[in-house]
Amino acid sequence: MKTAKWKGILLGTVMALGLAGCSGAGSNTASGANKNTYPDKAIVVVAPSGPGGGWDRTARTFTKVMTDAKLVDGSMMVENNPGGGGTVFLASYVTQDAKNDYKLFTGSPPVLINH
Numbered sequence: 001m002k003t004a005k006w007k008g009i010l011l012g013t014v015m016a017l018g019l020a021g022c023s024g025a026g027s028n029t030a031s032g033a034n035k036n037t038y039p040d041k042a043i044v045v046v047a048p049s050g051p052g053g054g055w056d057r058t059a060r061t062f063t064k065v066m067t068d069a070k071l072v073d074g075s076m077m078v079e080n081n082p083g084g085g086g087t088v089f090l091a092s093y094v095t096q097d098a099k100n101d102y103k104l105f106t107g108s109p110p111v112l113i114n115h
Contacts, residue, residue, distance in 0.1 A: 039074035045104045046079045046093075048086030056080055059106045 007017065016048040038060040056078065081089040086107040 028054070039072065039102060042075045042077050042103055043072060043104065044077055044079050044100050045106060046081050046082075046089055048081060048089055048105075048107050050082045053080075054088075055106050062106065070092050 045059045045063055047053070047055040049055040059078045063078060066072045067076055083089070086105070089105065090107075093103065093105070095098075
C-alpha cells in the first residue's frame with residue numbers, strides 16, 4: 001500500500017513540475033505591472049476512466065499536488081470521461097473543443113500515438 005501511495009505522489013510531482021516548466025512560470029513583463037491572471041476559470045483535468053479508476057486516481061493526485069504546491073492559482077477539477085481508453089474524449093475534444101486552454105488530458109501514450 002505504501003508503495004502505491006509513493007508512486008502516486010511521485011507521478012503527481014513529476015507531472016506538476018512538467019506543467020510548471022511549460023507554463024512560463026517566472027516570466028515577467030518589462031514593467032512588472034501586468035500580472036498574469038491565468039487561469040481565470042477552473043482547469044479541468046480529464047480522466048479516461050470512471051470514478052475510482054486508475055486514470056481517475058492519477059488525475060486527482062495531479063490536481064492535489066498542483067493546488068497544494070500553489071503551482072496553479074485557480075481551482076482544478078477532475079472530469080471522468082470513460083470510453084475507448086480515452087479515444088472518445090479525444091475525438092470530441094478535437095472536433096468540438098480544440099480551442100479550450102483549460103482542459104488537460106491524462107491518458108495512455110499508445111492511445112495518443114495510435115489514434
